[in-house]
Amino acid sequence: xxxxxxxxxxxxxxxxxxxxxxxxxxxxxxxxxxxxxxxxxxxxxxxxxxxxxxxxxxxxxxxxxxxxxxxxxxxxxxxxxxxxxxxxxxxxxxxxxxxxxxxxxxxxxxxxxxxxxxxxxxxxxxxxxxxxxxxxxxxxxxxxxxxxxxxxxxxxxxxxxxxxxxxxxxxxxxxxxxxxxxxxxxxxxxxxxxxxxxxxxxxxxxxxxxxxxxxxxxxxxxxxxxxxxxxxxxxxxxxxxxxxxxxxxxxxxxxxxxxxxxxxxxxxxxxxxxxxxxxxxxxxxxxxxxxxxxxxxxxxxxxxxxxxxxxxxxxxxxxxxxxxxxxxxxxxxxxxxxxxxxxxxxxxxxxxxxxxxxxxxxxxxxxxxxxxxxxxxxxxxxxxxxxxxxxxxxxxxxxxxxxxxxxxxxxxxxxxxxxxxxxxxxxxxxxxxxxxxxxxxxxxxxxxxxxxxxxxxxxxxxxxxxxxxxxxxxx
Amino acid sequence: xxxxxxxxxxxxxxxxxxxxxxxxxxxxxxxxxxxxxxxxxxxxxxxxxxxxxxxxxxxxxxxxxxxxxxxxxxxxxxxxxxxxxxxxxxxxxxxxxxxxxxxxxxxxxxxxxxxxxxxxxxxxxxxxxxxxxxxxxxxxxxxxxxxxxxxxxxxxxxxxxxxxxxxxxxxxxxxxxxxxxxxxxxxxxxxxxxxxxxxxxxxxxxxxxxxxxxxxxxxxxxxxxxxxxxxxxxxxxxxxxxxxxxxxxxxxxxxxxxxxxxxxxxxxxxxxxxxxxxxxxxxxxxxxxxxxxxxxxxxxxxxxxxxxxxxxxxxxxxxxxxxxxxxxxxxxxxxxxxxxxxxxxxxxxxxxxxxxxxxxxxxxxxxxxxxxxxxxxxxxxxxxxxxxxxxxxxxxxxxxxxxxxxxxxxxxxxxxxxxxxxxxxxxxxxxxxxxxxxxxxxxxxxxxxxxxxxxxxxxxxxxxxxxxxxxxxxxxxxxxxxxxxxxxxxx
Numbered sequence: 001x002x003x004x005x006x007x008x009x010x011x012x013x014x015x016x017x018x019x020x021x022x023x024x025x026x027x028x029x030x031x032x033x034x035x036x037x038x039x040x041x042x043x044x045x046x047x048x049x050x051x052x053x054x055x056x057x058x059x060x061x062x063x064x065x066x067x068x069x070x071x072x073x074x075x076x077x078x079x080x081x082x083x084x085x086x087x088x089x090x091x092x093x094x095x096x097x098x099x100x101x102x103x104x105x106x107x108x109x110x111x112x113x114x115x116x117x118x119x120x121x122x123x124x125x126x127x128x129x130x131x132x133x134x135x136x137x138x139x140x141x142x143x144x145x146x147x148x149x150x151x152x153x154x155x156x157x158x159x160x161x162x163x164x165x166x167x168x169x170x171x172x173x174x175x176x177x178x179x180x181x182x183x184x185x186x187x188x189x190x191x192x193x194x195x196x197x198x199x200x201x202x203x204x205x206x207x208x209x210x211x212x213x214x215x216x217x218x219x220x221x222x223x224x225x226x227x228x229x230x231x232x233x234x235x236x237x238x239x240x241x242x243x244x245x246x247x248x249x250x251x252x253x254x255x256x257x258x259x260x261x262x263x264x265x266x267x268x269x270x271x272x273x274x275x276x277x278x279x280x281x282x283x284x285x286x287x288x289x290x291x292x293x294x295x296x297x298x299x300x301x302x303x304x305x306x307x308x309x310x311x312x313x314x315x316x317x318x319x320x321x322x323x324x325x326x327x328x329x330x331x332x333x334x335x336x337x338x339x340x341x342x343x344x345x346x347x348x349x350x351x352x353x354x355x356x357x358x359x360x361x362x363x364x365x366x367x368x369x370x371x372x373x374x375x376x377x378x379x380x381x382x383x384x385x386x387x388x389x390x391x392x393x394x395x396x397x398x399x400x401x402x403x404x405x406x407x408x409x410x411x412x413x414x415x416x417x418x419x420x421x422x423x424x425x426x427x428x429x430x431x432x433x434x435x436x437x438x439x440x441x442x443x444x445x446x447x448x449x450x451x452x453x454x455x456x457x458x459x460x461x462x463x464x465x466x467x468x469x470x471x472x473x474x475x
Numbered sequence: 476x477x478x479x480x481x482x483x484x485x486x487x488x489x490x491x492x493x494x495x496x497x498x499x500x501x502x503x504x505x506x507x508x509x510x511x512x513x514x515x516x517x518x519x520x521x522x523x524x525x526x527x528x529x530x531x532x533x534x535x536x537x538x539x540x541x542x543x544x545x546x547x548x549x550x551x552x553x554x555x556x557x558x559x560x561x562x563x564x565x566x567x568x569x570x571x572x573x574x575x576x577x578x579x580x581x582x583x584x585x586x587x588x589x590x591x592x593x594x595x596x597x598x599x600x601x602x603x604x605x606x607x608x609x610x611x612x613x614x615x616x617x618x619x620x621x622x623x624x625x626x627x628x629x630x631x632x633x634x635x636x637x638x639x640x641x642x643x644x645x646x647x648x649x650x651x652x653x654x655x656x657x658x659x660x661x662x663x664x665x666x667x668x669x670x671x672x673x674x675x676x677x678x679x680x681x682x683x684x685x686x687x688x689x690x691x692x693x694x695x696x697x698x699x700x701x702x703x704x705x706x707x708x709x710x711x712x713x714x715x716x717x718x719x720x721x722x723x724x725x726x727x728x729x730x731x732x733x734x735x736x737x738x739x740x741x742x743x744x745x746x747x748x749x750x751x752x753x754x755x756x757x758x759x760x761x762x763x764x765x766x767x768x769x770x771x772x773x774x775x776x777x778x779x780x781x782x783x784x785x786x787x788x789x790x791x792x793x794x795x796x797x798x799x800x801x802x803x804x805x806x807x808x809x810x811x812x813x814x815x816x817x818x819x820x821x822x823x824x825x826x827x828x829x830x831x832x833x834x835x836x837x838x839x840x841x842x843x844x845x846x847x848x849x850x851x852x853x854x855x856x857x858x859x860x861x862x863x864x865x866x867x868x869x870x871x872x873x874x875x876x877x878x879x880x881x882x883x884x885x886x887x888x889x890x891x892x893x894x895x896x897x898x899x900x901x902x903x904x905x906x907x908x909x910x911x912x913x914x915x916x917x918x919x920x921x922x923x924x925x926x927x928x929x930x931x932x933x934x935x936x937x938x939x940x941x942x943x944x945x946x947x948x949x950x951x952x953x954x955x956x957x958x959x960x961x962x963x964x965x966x
Contacts, residue, residue: 036542038555039562045519067578067613069495074523095488096614112487131517132578162519163545388690407535
């Protein structure tokens with residue numbers, strides 16, 4: 001079993017990542033996460049990233065081994081939806097105390113596993129390592145191995161303590177845990193030539209359900225989504241899929257690539273955001289499946305669906321286009337979401353006055369340039385103060401970002417829309433794109449803006465009185 | 476009546492009620508003006524806290540991290556603390572940095588007090604910036620302990636004896652269970668007696684949801700550094716909630732300002748004590764406005780008591796909020812059937828119930844099946860769905876309702892509104908009488924009697940009202956089983 005540091009090196013040495021391959025040997029060893037600046041850092045830790053990646057698996061218990069902070073301060077706070085079990089929303093933690101820190105908390109962890117199995121009987125338990133328990137040397141891999149042997153149920157160690165790095169690394173380490181302990185451990189009842197995996201899609205706000213009906217119509221079966229609305233067994237038998245789509249940029253590229261390597265499942269990188277991207281993704285899925293032996297008529301059937309859906313979506317968006325034409329959007333998000341949302345907004349007639357590329361790869365940046373032109377305003381690390389200035393001076397009409405920065409916009413009385421993981425509305429696929437445009441329209445044309453921007457009457461009278469005073473003086 | 480205080484015997488916490496100390500400390504620092512609350516830990520420690528507060532207050536939350544990683548943790552966090560302090564100073568020039576440790580850096584054993592001394596010696600340019608450090612390991616205590624310790628440290632670092640007194644000035648030390656709205660209500664009450672209250676800390680200045688004119692990376696509003704340095708000039712200190720007792724004593728010892736403890740400000744008699752105290756202190760009669768409000772509260776209690784009497788209430792809250800709500804519910808004739816809390820406090824055993832359990836929301840759910848009302852923070856929503864019982868959100872976090880910062884449950888007026896809210900919940904949950912319900916209703920005199928007894932019963936067996944706690948045996952069994960298992964493979 002590889003040590004954590006070896007695993008981190010392995011993840012950093014990802015041949016599927018072009019950005020990584022462009023680096024020298026020494027640089028690569030340092031990894032892909034930028035060294036954080038104390039006192040000027042933001043964003044979640046590796047544990048957070050691992051939890052984000054795996055928690056959407058709905059029927060397992062997610063047990064956090066650590067002090068109360070790691071689970072107690074942030075449980076049940078993600079928008080990943082389930083069509084069935086709600087167990088994934090239950091907060092399980094060993095909540096270690098001072099004595100555990102001194103004597104070790106492995107026994108507490110083992111007992112916790114037993115308690116969960118007795119009370120909730122999940123098909124598997126994911127055990128998450130955290131900083132404190134890693135520091136005191138709790139060997140969660142050994143505990144999980146012992147518990148698996150004892151109870152006859154898979155108890156999966158997820159070794160991504162917060163202090164090894166940022167969220168993105170946690171995503172990848174979570175993927176490693178699946179590759180090592182879950183994928184390939186069960187067999188599906190039957191397979192079809194139309195079985196696919198969707199990797200890196202978390203079913204936030206139920207977005208997967210905006211895609212699934214189209215796949216159903218084409219007879220394409222999602223054998224496993226890793227990990228949105230997934231059941232444990234689906235992930236466990238996902239190695240029998242014929243093709244895969246990797247959704248969220250590089251977050252789980254190690255899963256996609258290693259599944260290709262081990263099980264011969266070809267994959268492509270695509271996005272469900274934006275009409276063009278959605279169609280392209282459907283095409284790619286169909287093409288890959290046909291390459292893998294599915295009947296060729298799938299391609300023409302797919303084109304028919306694409307044509308029908310695009311026509312419908314365009315009609316719906318055109319309705320808003322008049323109202324949104326020329327509106328200036330400030331887009332603050334990371335990675336792949338930047339370019340996929342950029343093209344989507346341009347379809348709605350809007351102008352992107354700036355986008356953040358903090359988490360984007362060189363490839364992502366190229367795609368943005370392709371879409372927005374050479375003089376695209378890309379910000380590597382936009383400070384809240386700069387966003388504030390941009391909005392206050394009306395260089396943008398609306399900001400789309402994650403929940404943390406919403407108040408930068410709202411406090412200057414400018415429209416804002418949540419496009420991050422805590423969002424409540426689903427924006428994927430053709431329907432989702434129409435929904436996004438509708439929400440932007442609603443946000444921009446909401447009746448409150450006029451009211452809240454108007455100064456109080458006494459303040460207004462001071463302002464209008466001011467010129468009179470100067471006039472009087474001049475006279 | 477004394478309540479027995481027990482800790483659950485489970486290895487695994489399920490659906491946590493508790494949150495950790497460092498973010499309690501961070502919230503206290505958020506009540507200081509031009510302050511940067513900073514956690515000495517990995518970036519996730521800050522990130523989780525930040526997201527939590529953003530969702531609760533729906534405000535911009537200033538909070539930083541020393542961004543510890545595996546290597547810096549092993550080698551010690553001196554450099555990270557130094558870089559964090561200097562970066563924050565360069566970028567934001569705050570008046571105060573509030574630094575709280577975490578489980579990670581406490582496990583390593585970083586001597587942050589010494590670090591700060593060394594950093595100050597090396598960087599004379601930051602001499603004017605106050606740095607308040609508080610030790611708050613995640614694996615000890617809970618949110619309200621972190622708040623309480625942070626305020627003690629604020630007093631220790633910044634209070635000085637003042638020979639010149641401000642005759643109208645009163646320090647108010649509010650517990651973490653009070654909302655910005657509560658603080659405003661208390662400010663109004665104290666001011667009505669011609670006194671000038673200064674809250675330490677004051678989240679009503681920084682987290683009340685106002686729209687500032689400018690952008691600042693630090694807190695905006697809250698207790699100013701000048702107000703903190705002149706705590707010793709006050710005439711008296713009012714501490715609200717048992718968690719503030721230590722800070723009140725500390726302040727009196729350092730500056731000689733005498734304190735008065737108010738364990739809660741929800742309820743008629745609890746507020747009578749405050750108003751009588753303020754009248755004595757100021758030498759002024761209780762203003763007409765508040766005599767009127769008192770009368771309104773009396774009337775509200777009369778109107779509501781039909782609906783609140785005999786109702787079974789389950790509360791999951793931190794000790795001081797539990798004390799406020801539990802005592803108040805009992806005063807309204809409710810039976811405090813289930814009381815779950817997060818950490819120890821002297822007030823727990825005084826609660827009008829048989830048992831107070833330091834536990835989680837799973838404990839609450841197994842015990843509260845036949846309760847008429849569930850009161851806890853937003854994480855109780857899944858439980859309320861499953862049990863199909865009325866659910867009142869109080870505490871922190873509340874992320875699925877608006878206006879939590881302005882919820883007021885203190886003073887005569889706040890208590891009056893809570894009386895109505897409780898009464899309305901019970902009224903809305905009343906079912907239309909049918910032949911069946913009336914038939915079953917004719918019997919429960921027995922259970923009515925038993926519910927009276929249950930307060931005296933501490934064993935958890937025998938009487939019908941204790942039936943619900945039978946489920947508790949389940950985790951205990953597991954514990955027993957596990958103890959007999961050989962675990963050689965683990966050792």
